[in-house]
Amino acid sequence: MVFSSLVFLFVFLPITLSLYYISPRKMKNLLLLILSLIFYAWGEPVYIFLMIFSAVTDYFHGLLIAKYKGKYLSKFFLLSSIIINIGVLSFFKYSDFFIENINFLLGTDIELLNLPLPIGISFYTFQTMSYTIDVYRGKVQPQKNPIALAMYVCLFPQLIAGPIVRYESIEKELIHRRVSLQQFADGVNLFVIGLGKKVLLANNIGLLWNGIESRSFTELTVISSWLGIIAFALQIYFDFSGYSDMARGLGKMFGFNFPINFQYPYISRSISEFWRRWHMTLGGWFRDYVYFPLGGSRKGQKKLYRNLLIVWGLTGFWHGASWNFVVWGIYFGVLIALEKAGLSKILLRAHPVFQHLYFICFILIGWVLFVFEDLTQGLTYLSIMFGISGNQVLDQQTMYELYTNGVLFIIGIMGAIPIGKLFINRKIVRDISPIIYFVILLLSTAFLVNESYNPFLYFRF
Numbered sequence: 384m385v386f387s388s389l390v391f392l393f394v395f396l397p398i399t400l401s402l403y404y405i406s407p408r409k410m411k412n413l414l415l416l417i418l419s420l421i422f423y424a425w426g427e428p429v430y431i432f433l434m435i436f437s438a439v440t441d442y443f444h445g446l447l448i449a450k451y452k453g454k455y456l457s458k459f460f461l462l463s464s465i466i467i468n469i470g471v472l473s474f475f476k477y478s479d480f481f482i483e484n485i486n487f488l489l490g491t492d493i494e495l496l497n498l499p500l501p502i503g504i505s506f507y508t509f510q511t512m513s514y515t516i517d518v519y520r521g522k523v524q525p526q527k528n529p530i531a532l533a534m535y536v537c538l539f540p541q542l543i544a545g546p547i548v549r550y551e552s553i554e555k556e557l558i559h560r561r562v563s564l565q566q567f568a569d570g571v572n573l574f575v576i577g578l579g580k581k582v583l584l585a586n587n588i589g590l591l592w593n594g595i596e597s598r599s600f601t602e603l604t605v606i607s608s609w610l611g612i613i614a615f616a617l618q619i620y621f622d623f624s625g626y627s628d629m630a631r632g633l634g635k636m637f638g639f640n641f642p643i644n645f646q647y648p649y650i651s652r653s654i655s656e657f658w659r660r661w662h663m664t665l666g667g668w669f670r671d672y673v674y675f676p677l678g679g680s681r682k683g684q685k686k687l688y689r690n691l692l693i694v695w696g697l698t699g700f701w702h703g704a705s706w707n708f709v710v711w712g713i714y715f716g717v718l719i720a721l722e723k724a725g726l727s728k729i730l731l732r733a734h735p736v737f738q739h740l741y742f743i744c745f746i747l748i749g750w751v752l753f754v755f756e757d758l759t760q761g762l763t764y765l766s767i768m769f770g771i772s773g774n775q776v777l778d779q780q781t782m783y784e785l786y787t788n789g790v791l792f793i794i795g796i797m798g799a800i801p802i803g804k805l806f807i808n809r810k811i812v813r814d815i816s817p818i819i820y821f822v823i824l825l826l827s828t829a830f831l832v833n834e835s836y837n838p839f840l841y842f843r844f
Contacts, residue, residue, distance in 0.1 A: 384425040385543070386574075386629045387581045389831050395422065396633075403637060412534045412557070415637065419539040423502070430501040433471065438529075438536040440467055441511040445518045445525040445532070457519060464515040472508045475501055480704035503543045505701060507536055509668055514550040516672060523551045531557045540633035544626050546644040547664040553639055560638030570635030572820055577628025579823040580798070582830050585621035588614050588795055591788050596754075600763055604774055607781040608767040612747050614788075615754055617795040620649065623662070649799045652738035653730055654718045654745060665701070669694050680723075687723065692716045702753075707761060711752040718745060 384391050399418050406414050424431045444464040451457040479495045486493055514532075517523045526532040535557055541548050595603070595611030603611075627644035634641040648660035658666055677690040692713060699712020722730070730738050748765065755761035766772040 384422055386626065386633075387578060387827075387831065389828070392578075392828070392831075400636065412528075412530050415539075416530060416534040416537055419534065419537040419542065422539040423537065423542060427502050430504075433475070433501055433504070434507060434537055435533070437468065437471065437507065437511050438533040440464070441515050441536070442526070442529050442532045444515050446527070448515060448518050449525040452521070461515060461519045465512060468508050468512050472504055474498075475504060477700075477704045506545045506547055507542060509547050509665075510549065511536055513547075513668065513672065517549070517551055523554055526550075526554075526557070528558070538639075540630045540637070540639075541641055544623070544630075545662075545664055546627050546630060546642055547668050548639075548641050549664075549668075552642060556639050562636065562638040566635050566638070570632045572632070572816075573635065574629050574632030575820045575824050575827075577625040577630075577632060578827045580621040580625030580628065582827040583823070584791075584795055584798060585618050585625060586830065587791055588621065588788075589618040591784065591791075592618055595784075600760075600767060600772075601774070602780075603764075603767050604778050604781045605767060605770050605776045607778075607784065608764060608774075609747075610781065610784060610788075612750055612754075612764075612768070613792075616649075616747060616750050617792075617799060619750070620645070620799060621795070647799065647801050649743075649746075650739075650801065651742050651746075652735060653722055653727060653742055654715060655722050655727065657742060657746060658715065658719070665698070669698055673697060684724075688720045691720045691723070695719070703756070705756045707752055707756050707758050710758060711749060714749055714752055 384395065386392075402414060402418070403411060420431055420435075423434060441464055444460050444467075447460040448457050448464070451460065475498055478498060482493050482495055485491060514523070514526075514535075518525050526535075535548075535550060535553065538548075592611050592614040595607055595614070624645040631641045631643070642664055644662060644664050646660040646663065648657050651657040651660060674690055674694045677693060678686055679690060680687045695712040695716025696709055697712070698715075699708040699710070702708045702711070730741065733741075747768075751761050751764050751768070752758075755764060763772065767774050770776070
């Protein structure tokens, strides 16, 4: 079940909200846990036990880590928790990747497991790991209520694709939370905005990318290749940030304040800035639990670059069991290392237009590496983009695509920059805002009724 579905919007969510608000305060966590398990079991009835296993395992590990705090056993139970979490994630997500590479290197013929990827496992595994690590560090107290911890792990708003919510950020809200009418209204508004991003923008822009991607590379022109990857860049932004907005909106409806995950990343003027604005909770997780423990930038330039490459290699690998994701991660690690080595100083002296062109060019190259799991295909696509392959620059098909998608692209670009902030505080906009939200909901519903193309890109991660 996804948020941008009629079943969720008009069946699951109304029932869930109604049951939640009529239930006694002491029963709300248990109710949310049960409903979250139903939500997950809708698409993953078997793997629901895997998620429960993660919650139970880290519940007991948290208690044991705290019990033996300051002793060797505390570190032992922390390592046990990390090994179990990484082991489960690796088995279900990376087994076939490792088998394929072993077969390739050793000439063996080990049969692939062909395990379906449990939805959201990359997200909830990182959440449970942050809990036990923070208990070990003394940042949070172990949760003694197993229902509360299980609800934190399984909570459906951010279960499927984040944001990655650390235990410390909602520790108090797990037990004591209230929802004001204003907070609920803010949650509804945020959810509707996210739904509009996903259904009205991501889905429609994605149709263009889907058409260009499925075409033979010999039929592509230089302009259509750029048009396609720009379409994908907008699609993945509105798809993922829309989902994050919906998750945060739902969280507010139930009394939780989830962290912001996107902050207009496409207005960046450097790759480093982009990654401070894109999927912020993932970047923060790797920073605090990998980069800083490795020494960060405190142990000299060589180790700084080493740490960056390690973190970004892992970031790429987190996204998927394929070499293109590793290359994609290292690509950004190298670019950020270059910026830290002095490129950022050069960029600061350059005109803002040049800074932004630099960013746009390299981020689009990165999206090519990201979207094509076959690196050969990705490199071929790049050769078309930069006119190396000898493809035409422009043809009638491309002109038609530019003409028919021009307005959509303008709306998409405007939606990806904070231009709306110029109008939000104007009295006339505030007065008609309920109408605006209603129209977005109405249009989104109409598109969902009539449209079969409704993918969610981050299911694969």
